[in-house]
Amino acid sequence: MKSLYVFTIGCQMNSSDADLFYRLLSPMGYLPTDSPESADLVIVNTCSIRAKAEDKAFSFIGRLQAIKAVKPGFRIGVAGCVAQQEGAGILSRVPYVDFIFGTHAIWRLPEIVTALEAGSGRIVDVDMAEELPERPDTGEMRGGVSDFVTIMRGCDNFCTYCVVPYVRGREMSRRPEAIVDEVKKKVAAGAREITLLGQNVNSYGKKEGLPDFPELLRMVADIEGLQRLRFATSHPKDLSDELIDAFAQIPGLCNHLHLPVQSGSTAVLSRMNRKYTREHYLERIARLRDVCPDIALGTDIIVGFPGESSEDFNKTLSLVESIRYDGVFAFAYSDRPNAKAADFSGKVPEKEKKSRLAELLALQDEITREKNEACVGKMEEILVEGKSPRKVDSSAITDPAAGDRVTGRTRSNRVVHAILAEGEKNPVGRCIPVRIDRALGHSLWGSQTGK
Ligand code: 5AD
Ligand code: SF4
Numbered sequence: 001m002k003s004l005y006v007f008t009i010g011c012q013m014n015s016s017d018a019d020l021f022y023r024l025l026s027p028m029g030y031l032p033t034d035s036p037e038s039a040d041l042v043i044v045n046t047c048s049i050r051a052k053a054e055d056k057a058f059s060f061i062g063r064l065q066a067i068k069a070v071k072p073g074f075r076i077g078v079a080g081c082v083a084q085q086e087g088a089g090i091l092s093r094v095p096y097v098d099f100i101f102g103t104h105a106i107w108r109l110p111e112i113v114t115a116l117e118a119g120s121g122r123i124v125d126v127d128m129a130e131e132l133p134e135r136p137d138t139g140e141m142r143g144g145v146s147d148f149v150t151i152m153r154g155c156d157n158f159c160t161y162c163v164v165p166y167v168r169g170r171e172m173s174r175r176p177e178a179i180v181d182e183v184k185k186k187v188a189a190g191a192r193e194i195t196l197l198g199q200n201v202n203s204y205g206k207k208e209g210l211p212d213f214p215e216l217l218r219m220v221a222d223i224e225g226l227q228r229l230r231f232a233t234s235h236p237k238d239l240s241d242e243l244i245d246a247f248a249q250i251p252g253l254c255n256h257l258h259l260p261v262q263s264g265s266t267a268v269l270s271r272m273n274r275k276y277t278r279e280h281y282l283e284r285i286a287r288l289r290d291v292c293p294d295i296a297l298g299t300d301i302i303v304g305f306p307g308e309s310s311e312d313f314n315k316t317l318s319l320v321e322s323i324r325y326d327g328v329f330a331f332a333y334s335d336r337p338n339a340k341a342a343d344f345s346g347k348v349p350e351k352e353k354k355s356r357l358a359e360l361l362a363l364q365d366e367i368t369r370e371k372n373e374a375c376v377g378k379m380e381e382i383l384v385e386g387k388s389p390r391k392v393d394s395s396a397i398t399d400p401a402a403g404d405r406v407t408g409r410t411r412s413n414r415v416v417h418a419i420l421a422e423g424e425k426n427p428v429g430r431c432i433p434v435r436i437d438r439a440l441g442h443s444l445w446g447s448q449t450g451k
Pocket of ligand 2: 155156157158159162163164165199200235
């Protein structure tokens with residue numbers, strides 16, 4: 001038997017691709033292992049969304065050189081967005097890397113590895129496809145209670161800061177039957193919650209004339225044994241009334257939406273090529289809250305986009321203050337190859353970007369803290385994902401003598417570490433009621449009530 005270790009950086013799509021690598025290579029005898037040292041094959045699954053992510057990939061690849069030096073037959077592959085972007089350039093930069101495969105070459109991984117095993121030289125495959133290949137699922141599903149299914153790949157939006165359309169290609173949707181089939185298999189393997197993934201799920205199926213996204217949601221929500229359904233990501237310009245209504249109509253759909261705003265200034269949004277205004281975004285949020293009053297909202301924000309003035313930035317702060325998100329991912333703008341904004345004037349100095357980022361994060365930390373504190377004393381349903389990795393903080397729990405600690409998430413996507421009621425055995429994969437006892441920074445502590 002041979003073993004495979006995949007090191008993944010970046011978004012949920014990359015994690016889901018890592019799962020596909022394991023599934024594609026398991027029929028060839030590759031079993032997952034938990035360290036690069038114990039592997040025969042290491043795949044570095046890269047992200048190029050910001051320069052920092054790219055640096056992280058190369059520093060990990062650097063660590064593999066020592067293993068390669070002492071382990072005959074040890075192979076290193078580079079996958080994902082940096083592989084697509086740099087192609088053969090990586091082979092010249094890193095002489096001990098064996099193969100590069102891009103975002104559209106994933107399905108050819110078995111052929112690539114077979115050729116390497118047969119003694120081929122180094123391989124580069126960064127060809128882009130016109131259509132999404134649909135391979136029969138071979139390997140075993142190995143995801144957990146909460147798992148991901150990719151429904152579409154690529155992006156047609158060309159936001160001016162973003163590298164995704166260049167490294168992942170044009171939007172392509174999978175057929176609904178293939179998606180339903182994969183979700184069914186994941187549920188049979190133990191998944192209870194599925195997140196449907198795409199760069200802009202709201203345009204699912206449009207180009208191909210397939211059922212639209214709200215229809216797909218209904219098809220998936222009907223699958224027996226699936227308790228919770230989520231999706232990511234939506235583009236605010238395409239968030240339709242039908243999709244908003246789905247939050248009230250589909251019982252399994254969780255009350256949580258990640259809706260990246262990127263900036264609170266219409267002028268900046270226009271230079272970002274986002275195709276919506278601050279007012280449109282606020283109107284969509286108001287409608288969402290009308291339809292689903294307890295919806296939890298998350299967003300992505302870029303600070304220091306070229307030309308962002310302090311007035312523009314204050315508009316972002318005021319938007320965050322008025323929406324009061326449940327979670328914010330904030331990033332300092334980073335120039336990316338091919339992306340148009342790299343050539344824009346008015347670059348914001350690094351120091352200024354850092355200070356704006358810190359100010360935004362401090363504001364959101366305060367909002368998160370207040371929102372978490374407001375949960376204390378309330379009852380929530382959590383889907384138990386596993387044992388809690390957190391150390392017991394005896395003051396955080398009501399009864400330190402009670403059962404094991406587990407971790408799960410509420411339907412609104414908050415992480416809860418909970419103490420099980422006495423006599424409770426293994427609730428992994430089940431939804432259990434908990435009372436929230438204490439709020440700690442970004443997580444909540446609770447205890448199981450009843451059984
Ligand atoms: N610089 C900083 N942040 C970026 N993002 C995408 N491209 C860049 C960039 N060049 C952020 C956006 C996106 C998230 C995944 O990453 O906020 O929504
Ligand atoms: Fe990038 Fe914009 Fe496409 Fe999102 S919608 S992947 S930010 S180009």
